[in-house]
Amino acid sequence: MEKLWVIDFGSQYSLLIVRRARELGVYAELIPWNRLPPTPPSEVKGLIFSGSYASVSEGPPLPDTWIGKRPALAICYSAQWLAAKGGGAVAESHAREYGPATLEITDSSPLWRGVANRTQVWMSHSDTITALPHGARATARTSSIPYAAYEIPLQKVYAVQFHPEVIHTLEGSIMLRNFLYDVCGFAGDWTPEKEIESLIDALRSQMPEGRAIGALSGGIDSTVAALLCYRAIGDRFVGIFVDTGLLREGETEAVLEAYQAVGLPVRCIPASESFFSALKGIHDPELKRKTIGQLFIQLFESEAQKLTDVRYLLQGTIYPDVVESGAGVSATIKSHHNVGGLPEKLSLKLIEPLKFFFKDEVRSLGRQLGLPESFLRRHPFPGPGLAVRILGEVTPERAERLRRADALYLHVLQEKGWYDQTWQAFAVLLPQRSVGVAGDQRRYGETIVLRAVNSTDGMTAEPTPLPMEVLFEAARRILAEVPDIVRVVYDLSTKPPATIEWE
Numbered sequence: 001m002e003k004l005w006v007i008d009f010g011s012q013y014s015l016l017i018v019r020r021a022r023e024l025g026v027y028a029e030l031i032p033w034n035r036l037p038p039t040p041p042s043e044v045k046g047l048i049f050s051g052s053y054a055s056v057s058e059g060p061p062l063p064d065t066w067i068g069k070r071p072a073l074a075i076c077y078s079a080q081w082l083a084a085k086g087g088g089a090v091a092e093s094h095a096r097e098y099g100p101a102t103l104e105i106t107d108s109s110p111l112w113r114g115v116a117n118r119t120q121v122w123m124s125h126s127d128t129i130t131a132l133p134h135g136a137r138a139t140a141r142t143s144s145i146p147y148a149a150y151e152i153p154l155q156k157v158y159a160v161q162f163h164p165e166v167i168h169t170l171e172g173s174i175m176l177r178n179f180l181y182d183v184c185g186f187a188g189d190w191t192p193e194k195e196i197e198s199l200i201d202a203l204r205s206q207m208p209e210g211r212a213i214g215a216l217s218g219g220i221d222s223t224v225a226a227l228l229c230y231r232a233i234g235d236r237f238v239g240i241f242v243d244t245g246l247l248r249e250g251e252t253e254a255v256l257e258a259y260q261a262v263g264l265p266v267r268c269i270p271a272s273e274s275f276f277s278a279l280k281g282i283h284d285p286e287l288k289r290k291t292i293g294q295l296f297i298q299l300f301e302s303e304a305q306k307l308t309d310v311r312y313l314l315q316g317t318i319y320p321d322v323v324e325s326g327a328g329v330s331a332t333i334k335s336h337h338n339v340g341g342l343p344e345k346l347s348l349k350l351i352e353p354l355k356f357f358f359k360d361e362v363r364s365l366g367r368q369l370g371l372p373e374s375f376l377r378r379h380p381f382p383g384p385g386l387a388v389r390i391l392g393e394v395t396p397e398r399a400e401r402l403r404r405a406d407a408l409y410l411h412v413l414q415e416k417g418w419y420d421q422t423w424q425a426f427a428v429l430l431p432q433r434s435v436g437v438a439g440d441q442r443r444y445g446e447t448i449v450l451r452a453v454n455s456t457d458g459m460t461a462e463p464t465p466l467p468m469e470v471l472f473e474a475a476r477r478i479l480a481e482v483p484d485i486v487r488v489v490y491d492l493s494t495k496p497p498a499t500i501e502w503e
């Protein structure tokens with residue numbers, strides 16, 4: 001399969017470049033700059049060198065021996081590095097260039113086909129190119145920098161100091177498409193669905209004999225991974241769903257129905273009592289997460305031990321998880337996995353069929369595999385479930401209170417057409433009591449927080465600007481229908497510094 005390699009020098013946008021290429025039908029992979037083979041593999045038809053957190057004087061080197069071997073688009077830091085090392089010069093900018101700028105095209109380039117002569121681009125750099133490298137010609141400028149883009153035709157290098165991968169570069173997708181289709185010659189016909197048969201074949205050969213087990217959380221990733229695995233090895237795969245009692249309203253039933261609809265056999269372990277008794281008296285968020293994680297593993301393990309010849313553990317790890325946990329250069333590690341520690345304990349081989357796919361691609365795979373649209377459209381939900389949305393002690397009564405409020409809120413969002421316009425929405429229960437009044441009675445009750453965020457991958461998020469009438473309606477229904485709630489508030493925090501979940 002033909003591939004684009006995005007060489008990562010540590011820019012915050014590196015993974016975004018991969019996404020953009022795939023959106024344009026080109027299969028792309030992120031490769032850290034320090035893990036490159038001596039020459040580009042034959043299936044790699046084009047290269048994009050990313051930006052970086054570093055400046056050229058102290059930053060990582062571009063692979064000299066690769067230049068000229070494949071068409072390459074050099075972005076920001078990489079454009080500067082090639083200029084500085086190729087006989088040009090880079091100097092600190094008088095003003096840090098950050099934000100929108102107007103690009104003025106000064107010479108023809110395959111990148112500019114179909115792009116307006118003046119167009120908005122996104123800049124994010126503190127150095128700038130002051131002299132071009134040997135053999136280069138400038139192709140665009142802005143009012144503050146003379147070399148916003150240049151080319152070295154003999155080396156097949158196309159360099160831009162702005163970020164075409166960011167949506168604020170309004171014609172960035174056209175420029176990327178021009179590079180991928182016209183310069184590199186990619187066909188642009190890759191889709192994740194086309195991978196299904198080869199994924200299934202690969203799973204079959206990875207697991208020639210013995211059983212595989214996998215925990216199903218009700219989420220898309222674990223479900224799609226399980227479906228692929230089931231298609232590959234049939235009944236040798238055993239899916240286990242632990243009902244923790246911490247799911248959303250009606251979710252256990254809906255999830256089990258969806259599994260049934262696609263013919264995926266799953267063992268359901270009812271365990272809500274065990275979870276509530278383990279969580280008794282625990283207020284600390286980390287301790288809550290740990291308690292849930294450990295109990296989950298215990299239950300899963302004892303179910304696995306009832307089976308013979310189990311050799312593999314299936315996990316629904318997706319691409320951003322892999323990159324976040326160290327495959328990229330700009331790694332920040334998150335430990336979101338619910339079954340961490342299990343493979344070593346049970347000496348199982350880890351199987352991760354989705355580790356090169358993005359969430360939206362996993363959704364497309366799921367659609368192709370026959371999962372219902374209502375299942376695919378559901379918002380993300382954390383492994384520890386409602387427990388991280390119940391501040392203070394998690395009791396069955398408080399879980400029920402939150403579940404009710406959350407269901408009413410989501411119902412109002414669906415009714416008003418906002419559910420699909422927000423990336424994730426949910427209610428949170430605070431132990432904070434305040435004074436209310438009902439009829440002539442004083443009520444001293446808990447607080448519900450409504451949260452709705454826009455995000456692309458959960459790494460950063462902004463509060464969704466929900467219309468007041470939607471918020472009023474959700475608050476009205478919660479106050480009327482959920483006993484012991486006397487106050488409803490809306491969370492306006494961005495991530496960072498707040499996280500999306502409250503705990």
Ligand code: XMP
Nearest residue numbers: 336380381382383384424458495499500501
């Ligand atoms: P935070 O709260 O870290 O959440 O801003 C980012 C996204 O990840 C989800 N999340 C989790 N998912 N296990 C999961 O599977 C977890 O422990 C977990 N914690 C947070 C969260 O719902 C949001 O979409």
